[in-house]
Amino acid sequence: VTASATPPLGALLLQQPRLVTAGVELFDASLRDQGVEVTTVDWRPPVDDTADELARILADPRTADANATALERITAAEPHWAGVTTAADALGLGRGQFLHAGPPITWTRASGPMRGALIAAMLLEGMADTPEQAAAIGEAGELELSPCHEHGTVGPMAGVVSPSMPMFVVENRAFDNRAYCTFNEGLGKVLRYGAFGPEVLDRLRWMQRVLQPAMAAAVERLGSLDLRAIIVQALQMGDELHNRNRAASSLFVREVVPPLLEAGIDPGDLADVVRFVNGNEHFFLNLGMPAAKSALDPARDLPGSSVVVAMARNGTDFGIQVSGTGDRWFTGPAQVPDGLFLGDYGPEDANPDIGDSTITETAGFGGFAMAAAPAIVRFVGGEASDALDATRSMYAITLGEHPHLQIPILGFRGTPVGIDVTRVVRTGVLPFVNTGIAGKEPGTGQVGAGLVSPPMEAFVEAVRALAAGAG
């Protein structure tokens, strides 16, 4: 056989093939007895009798190309922190209009922390003088609620955004799109966890009065800040950028302190700003989230694509959006996270899963980069090996590996990115999500942190909808 004469089926008939088997185990033994190299698939039937739907989607000639495009767009993102604005200026929010985390929700169906956060926002906006008055406004159905995700925005936990709140502006320079997020208030009793006491409101007002202009001055002097560069570094410093943002927040402080010092800020205010940012190890979460949002939005609305472009929870429902099915939400009941609790709090105090922060997992970090952050596996009493297992198991449900976000302990393998609903339903493997845990009573605040499973039915519904539209 000469080099030019390629056999019709390659080398299939010329050398002993390496085998992969899926199905009847009986055949593996006879292959191994013949000395053949065999990899066995740990196969199981797809969830909820979806064989026909999966076949239709995979046979759709658009799907493979659309998914390739989606993955390319998500991983090509170049998110930069480009400015500071308010929700009123950036999003046109008016009085009585509020954004919230997760899929659409009404006051009636809203959980304790969601109502608590809305109460805090009404007090902040001066719509009510007392929590009771605010709750009455909610009960009367006088609030105009809309998901953050439908306004280029993401919000951690309750994710409530009201018109006067300061917002980070993140630009994805690869696609010229923007995403927004509020400033992080720190841990404990804070609006996003549903607390609305005086200390919560005092902090929010200080953030508007002092932190907002300081951040605006810093970013103006920086020009912009490359967020992907910080995320890449932080992954190599033990963060997964959802439940651990310690390294990223420290890197952020290192970037913003020099321009803050140059900005002519009152020394007392300056000290407060630096102390606040430096003392809040989740400060970067509210930049990592819009960075992820800005990366995913260009992958929306690709006909035939089965890629998840948003996973988000409102404390009642867990919802996903899929590229090939437009703005439609597929939802299931939000689950109560499993984790470690603060102080005397326990699982009975926990609210079901809440927040848009699962945008990090959707973009290939957070729980999907758990292997980078073995320090936090103790949230669920896990071992360091569990962190590696978590990331490795996500390759089964994603389209590819992130070319920039890499994990040293995995040999600098790229993180799993591009959740494919068909692969979730085929394998029965759900996205691995890290999260904070909010107290279920309004006004409580944070009670713990841990892991949570999305509801499988959301992915099954998405598969059925994609199949119905498959060409």
Add this chain to the structure above:
Amino acid sequence: MVDHLDVRRGAYHDSVSLMQVSRRVGDLDGVTSALIAMATELNLDLLAGMGFAAVDAGPNDLLVAIRAADEDVLAAALSELEAALAAGRGGGERGFGDGPPPRTVRDALTDGGDLVLVSVPGQHAFVEALDALRAGAHVMIFSDNVPLAHEVALKREAAERGLLVLGPDAGTAMVAGVGLGFANVVQPGPVGIVAASGTGAQQLTCLLDDAGIGTSHVLGVGGRDLTAEVGGASTRQALRALDGDPATEVIVLLSKPPDPTVGHEVRALASQLLTPVVVALLGQEEPDLTEAAAEVARALGRGFDAPRSWPAPRPRTGPFDELRGLFAGGTLCKEAMAIAAGALGPIASNVPLDPGWTLDDGLDTAGHVCVDLGEDEYTRGRPHPMIDQSTRVDRIAAEAARPGSRVLLLDVVLGLAAHPDPASELAPAIADALAARDDLAVVVSLCGAAGDPQGRDQQAAALVEAGAAVHLSNAAAARSAVDLVAPGGGATTTGGAA
């Protein structure tokens, strides 16, 4: 009597493994019944039929239902169960943070692979096979009940990518010396086979092997490849591949009668190849597989003696009233029926030659009957007769208990993945039946090669010792059985002992 019922959520095992586990547990002394199965609707029905309470479970959950004489027996049964389940799980040890084993073909192929063997239930085969093709691997689909549209789509995709789809419903293949599915251990040699039938290819390779003629490759293309819908997609690729293969000197195309247009195109392609092609069609009017083997030998300029047979030690001459064929291999069953029908007239069957000859009234129906016990209706909750003899052992006893005289005709298929010692179960059943009745005879069609792990000649010896006549040629076995029913009926006058 104690009942044990538990549901293991998300613990998936394939049905073949579980039926073997059920059998292993059910065979323990003191275990009255055992059902270890995924909670499909069928298996939930079986559970109800055993008198167990209904449970809320789905196809991804493992049912464990055991009825035992007492608690000690139950404890032994459960420990046998755990051992049997653990034994089946391949994949090896996982190390520190290795992550889970691959759940799909795509993930398994990230570490490399040339050929993927898919044997998942038919409706699920498409997505796994597509994973293989899109990762650049060839695929063999053992699964049956794959929708025709899926087969067409897969073969189109494979053709575009220069890849081969074997199957669906490909029972056997041999690729570069590796036997896949139910293949026999035959010597390497000049004959390349493109086959639409698994047991047909097994019979052919075994007969050639016994004549000293080896096989280069067996490429099973599935029974529908030469239909108008599929258009011979895999057959064409397999023919071209074998034509380019330096080890192959003659190609055999073993097929059901093709769609006329497709058949014409495939013959045109065959005539352009540099390698001679012997076309062997399966069907009532066609030469049998033994004759096909002889023709292949002629094409190679080699001799072909009549395949070996071993007479029954105490021959019974008949004539007997009925022919009863109890087959594991579908093609062998049909070949036997084609031969028998010529001499005996209509043969009732679950895979009838003529739709009017459909076996409606069960296995106890009087008259000439040949059944393929590998078909779905006989394998519910029981393993296929290629890997488990219990269905036929039971049936042999039932035939000996029915009034009237008859000849039992059985195929015993050896090879990789087949039952490790079928004679150990069939021979005692045959001996018992012959001891119970003088008006009964047993003829065995032994499809095996000298190199098969079961030891073909030992299998033949054990079956003969039990009182059966044994033939390596299925056609010769059928003629011999027919001759015991209708002596001089013409069945022995044709044949491939050329």
